[in-house]
Amino acid sequence: MSGYSIKNLAGQFGVTPRALRFYEDKGLLSPARRGQTRIYSERDKTRLLLTLRGKRLGFSLEECKEIIDMYDPSQSNDTRQLVRLCQKITEHRRALLEKMKDVEATLKTMDEVEQNCLDKLLKNVAQG
Amino acid sequence: MSGYSIKNLAGQFGVTPRALRFYEDKGLLSPARRGQTRIYSERDKTRLLLTLRGKRLGFSLEECKEIIDMYDPSQSNDTRQLVRLCQKITEHRRALLEKMKDVEATLKTMDEVEQNCLDKLLKNVAQG
């Protein structure tokens, strides 16, 4: 009785069932099955959240998978793999900090345009 | 003598000439012409910068155009249009602040994973 149906989970995130099946095909989700029917767990729900978050930031599904697979608690204990993981994290962090800068730069320009716009409006009120 | 050739400008931003022609087709750039040949101005260069910045943040070229056209100094003085512009800015700012939150959330999760990873590495060193 536990877990979400495909329609339910899709509904929660405002996407279609087709999208969930597609994400599964790409290895982002791996729901259990009751017969043929998919049943999504909390883990699937979390992975879906992270997938959509990644998408909003402009990552491809493939990149999302890489990132999310890192996060997943199925990490090994092998020293080499752990070091490799740390490297990957550092790399991804760089990309994210770049995005952060892009956001900030865009917001700043936006503020300037708004200020200019408000100035013009004030003039219109005074004159017109 | 002033202005950039298509190859030069493309090279400066690490994209192909084809991309610049494509952006022009979509109304993002409108370079001058010497005969048939395109010549890109500083304005074009700025618009290209903003286009690529928008792309990195996951905006479509159409969304980029909307945003960039707002920024452009060819704004009218009509009160209605200025008010409309302010509304658009507010709307876009909301989207950007959302992205910002997504970035922060991802960075936070990343830090946690890294910490967990470093802990495991320490144990490995201690144990051998």
Next chain:
DNA sequence: ACATAAATTTACGTTAACGTCAACTTTAGC
């Protein structure tokens, strides 16, 4: 002037990320 490098248009090809049937099976409420 002439070869070479760069630019142009036209047009078809490609990849990602789903949308949209169709045809069929399964599940759930009454």
Next chain:
DNA sequence: GCTAAAGTTGACGTTAACGTAAATTTATGT
């Protein structure tokens, strides 16, 4: 037990954002 709703697997369609190749014109260095 039966019907309607929900789910499943193909398989083909679509849009965005270019890539790529061909055929032709235009600059440029010597």
